[in-house]
Amino acid sequence: MNHSFYSADRMTHLKIVVVALVAAIGVAGAGISARVTAGDSYAQASGPVVKASKTVISASTDQRVIR
Numbered sequence: 324m325n326h327s328f329y330s331a332d333r334m335t336h337l338k339i340v341v342v343a344l345v346a347a348i349g350v351a352g353a354g355i356s357a358r359v360t361a362g363d364s365y366a367q368a369s370g371p372v373v374k375a376s377k378t379v380i381s382a383s384t385d386q387r388v389i390r
């Protein structure tokens with residue numbers, strides 16, 4: 324086994340690619356399983372529902388002139 328990445332043979336490069344691929348699949352799988360087992364907390368309201376009533380218009384007469 325070569326300890327230098329630049330002088331490594333084809334088999335060493337293949338091992339590096341396979342280990343990186345397995346690690347990426349493991350991280351993606353852990354992320355997906357954590358997301359699925361978290362439940363549907365985003366679909367549940369955490370407080371009372373607030374309904375819109377009337378349109379509110381906010382205006383300011385504080386206009387500054389910059390010269």
